[in-house]
Amino acid sequence: MSSMTWTAPAKVNLYLKVLGRRVDGFHDLESLMAPLSLADHLHFEKADAFELCCDSPGVPTDESNLVSKAVRIFQRVTGKDCHWRIRLEKNVPHGAGLGGGSSDAATALLALNELEQAGLSEEKLASMAAEIGSDIPFFIYQKICKIEGRGEVVRPVREDEVPGLLGTKILLLKPSFVVSTPDAYKHCMTATELPDVDYAPTPMPWGSMINDLERPVFRKYLFLAELKMWLRKQPEVETSMMSGSGSTMMAILADASQSDAVIRHAREELDPTLWAQLVTVC
Numbered sequence: 175m176s177s178m179t180w181t182a183p184a185k186v187n188l189y190l191k192v193l194g195r196r197v198d199g200f201h202d203l204e205s206l207m208a209p210l211s212l213a214d215h216l217h218f219e220k221a222d223a224f225e226l227c228c229d230s231p232g233v234p235t236d237e238s239n240l241v242s243k244a245v246r247i248f249q250r251v252t253g254k255d256c257h258w259r260i261r262l263e264k265n266v267p268h269g270a271g272l273g274g275g276s277s278d279a280a281t282a283l284l285a286l287n288e289l290e291q292a293g294l295s296e297e298k299l300a301s302m303a304a305e306i307g308s309d310i311p312f313f314i315y316q317k318i319c320k321i322e323g324r325g326e327v328v329r330p331v332r333e334d335e336v337p338g339l340l341g342t343k344i345l346l347l348k349p350s351f352v353v354s355t356p357d358a359y360k361h362c363m364t365a366t367e368l369p370d371v372d373y374a375p376t377p378m379p380w381g382s383m384i385n386d387l388e389r390p391v392f393r394k395y396l397f398l399a400e401l402k403m404w405l406r407k408q409p410e411v412e413t414s415m416m417s418g419s420g421s422t423m424m425a426i427l428a429d430a431s432q433s434d435a436v437i438r439h440a441r442e443e444l445d446p447t448l449w450a451q452l453v454t455v456c
């Protein structure tokens with residue numbers, strides 16, 4: 175039987191301001207999040223029970239996978255069986271600050287809503303998503319959005335609020351290590367700056383690029399601070415900043431056709447194993 179395919183886009187945080195720690199242990203945020211052309215794919219096939227498989231070693235396929243959590247919540251809320259075999263095709267690196275797992279979960283909710291003809295509203299799906307993880311409601315909308323609260327307050331923005339952002343090309347560079355999100359938040363209110371690293375906001379037409387998680391993450395992973403500052407010194411690079419909790423670094427280039435040269439130099443001068451991809455905000 176042929177399968178039906180849904181696309182789960184990755185995201186970047188174009189700014190991420192941590193406003194303070196809350197009594198529930200989470201942090202209040204203000205963030206501008208944008209979906210990318212880089213995406214995972216979820217292939218659905220009718221089956222006798224729910225099954226999950228994944229082509230990528232290191233991604234769990236048990237109940238800890240965010241897709242399994244989405245299926246369980248959908249079953250609980252709608253009472254539907256959800257007897258589907260889901261094959262998860264991973265293209266988005268995990269532990270990367272690109273929200274791959276979160277997007278997979280949101281996409282599973284969107285797909286099941288259609289396949290099971292449940293008729294749940296976007297708002298209902300977003301509130302189910304928030305039960306699984308803070309980042310997941312954003313991926314229900316799959317549009318450029320401003321985020322508040324711990325991530326559950328999501329407002330899609332009009333194109334004229336973020337001039338020039340749609341269609342922007344961003345070079346993503348990621349070392350082979352991953353950063354854990356709880357770890358990034360743990361010291362975010364107290365971490366101090368490393369010398370010779372620029373944490374200041376970069377003004378862009380759509381808003382100032384700043385990431386308050388750089389302080390704690392750079393303290394632990396000096397290479398990421400080095401990568402950010404190395405990128406800033408390249409003539410092709412307009413600005414660079416970490417996405418979310420890392421370990422992916424974003425670079426905005428004056429001319430995106432120069433990305434291959436930047437990737438080649440970064441691999442020669444910093445780390446031959448860097449993962450790199452030029453993506454588009456969509």
Ligand SMILES: C[C@@](CO)(OP(=O)(O)O)[C@H](O)COP(=O)(O)OP(=O)(O)OC[C@H]1O[C@@H](n2ccc(N)nc2=O)[C@H](O)[C@@H]1O
Pocket residue numbers: 187190199200201202203205270271272273274276306307308309310323324325355356359417418419420
């Ligand atoms: C940092 C961001 C930026 O978009 O994403 P990533 O870059 O990791 O993808 C998000 O805030 C991550 O969202 P998500 O990955 O869904 O986090 P959750 O699973 O809900 O929470 C993981 C842990 O992160 C911390 N956490 C998360 C969100 C938040 N607003 N405050 C927090 O303090 C908490 O310690 C929590 O236990």
Ligand SMILES: Nc1ncnc2c1ncn2[C@@H]1O[C@H](COP(=O)(O)OP(=O)(O)O)[C@@H](O)[C@H]1O
Pocket residue numbers: 232233234238239240241262267268269270271272273274275276278279353355419420421
């Ligand atoms: N569908 C999934 N895809 C990737 N990782 C998943 C998934 N479900 C659960 N995980 C776990 O979540 C962790 C974080 O993955 P992910 O959400 O992609 O990264 P990030 O929080 O950096 O954006 C992974 O290390 C993995 O163990």
